[in-house]
Amino acid sequence: MKLRRSFFARSVHDVAPELVGATLLVDGVGGRIVEVEAYHHEDPAAHSFGGRRTVRNASMFGPPGHAYVYRSYGIHWCLNFVCEEGSAVLIRALEPSHGLDTMAARRGTDEPRLLAAGPGRLTQALGIAGEHDGLPLDHPPFALYAAGDAEVEVGPRIGITKAAELPWRYAEAGSRFVSRPLGSRRSS
DNA sequence: CCTGTGATCGTCT
């Protein structure tokens, strides 16, 4: 079942766990989302913190159901799904199932676990870059299908220094394709 | 298993 834009017009804390197990394809390449994180405007770790709009975070304040793509550490791209105003879900990892050869070529590895385990790896495998910022998620090149049954685990987010203790990371229990097991200490 | 470090640059102060 395809996800409609209205799916995203809710609290990011409701949407994020429901995205675990959903299928994300970009031009037919992708797989099952197994790890996400929630960010919103009252969250010190979020780009939208305090409701401050900038050129970079404009998409976060745009309509729900669109992509927010930004550059991380000057090197990588990160993909988010915009929810209610000023909130978004960071897509951190997926289990590759469609277009494995394309992902392997883009990533420079055949190791399935390394194709899309981490937000930077995922965007590289799916061919996501700055031109995808602001695009609607219910139109090509995106295709999103609702999750079936998925057991979701919760834990602290990764790689942040502010509000690092908040348990707003959601992952599929037992998945080998997450960027890092829940409950482990290291941030990469 | 773990920790440390360099790469690299746009964004915000």
Place this chain on the structure above:
DNA sequence: GACGATCACAGGT
């Protein structure tokens, strides 16, 4: 001028 919602690799335990 400082700092990342990261990754790959090196080296020690």
